Amino acid sequence: MERTIAARVRGLLRATHPEPAAAVTVVAAALAASSGRTAAGVAAVGAAVLAGQLSIGWDNDAVDADRDRRTGRSDKPVVTGAGTPARLRRAAVTAAALCVPLSLLSGPFGLLHLGAVASAWLYNRPLKSTALSPLPYLVSFGLLPAFVVRELGPWWLLAAGSLLGGGAHFANVLPDLDDDLATGVRGLPHRLGRTGSVAAAAVLLLAASGCLAVGVPGLGLAGVGIAVLALGSAIAWGRRRGSRAPFRAVLVVAVVDVALLLVSGTALG
Secondary structure, eight states: OHHHHHHHHHHHHHTTOHHHHHHHHHHHHHHHHHTTOOHHHHHHHHHHHHHHHHHHHHHHHHHTHHHHHHTTOTTSHHHHTSOOHHHHHHHHHHHHHHHHHHHHTTGGGHHHHHHHHHHHHHHHTTGGGSTTTTHHHHHHHHHHHHHHHTSSOOHHHHHHHHHHHHHHHHHHHGGGHHHHHHTTOOOHHHHHHHHHHHHHHHHHHHHHHHHHHHHSTTOHHHHHHHHHHHHHHHHHHHTSTTOOHHHHHHHHHHHHHHHHHHHHTOOOO
């Protein structure tokens, strides 16, 4: 019994999409700290964002269960038997329910985070297989900084978040492009193809780093360097079929950008 419970817990953890969930949570908490939130405020942001990310990841794996089985995705709990779609749906709904009060700890701006989570759920169904597939990423990652800093600005921060989200979408799809096409997924990256998606991810990353370079005094050449690194990484790693390196590169760029914001000492808002 204990082994069964442990296996279920491991399966649930693996189905959260742990790398992006952890990265987004850490970035949000870092932004909260840099914007002057108290320790309690930073904790509230971290808890709300983590709950939202868990709900999105679990819902995504539940929706994709049949496709993952057909393509033999051995990294997915629903394929290995460590999880079931019904269990993932229950976990997703529970995490989404917890996300509501946790988000509202930040006051009315918590509604922006709930909007970001709702937008991400719309990607899971039905926008993933349409030409509008990047839209939830652009919206969700644009709303996230506004929630964290508790104001609808500065423009460059919101624009950078939105563009990083768009880049993440194109980079994340690359490793699964062929499997997705085989199971009928036709999002915008699939319509553009591998080369087009690599180019789109690179352009969005360049634009995101450019926004930070313009908006944050002193970032200057460091921002340009990050943009060039992101472009080179996306082009080099995007050529490897089945590689998740482009998506990880996007996460690294996001974390580095936030670190540079903290080092610069720039007051947000």
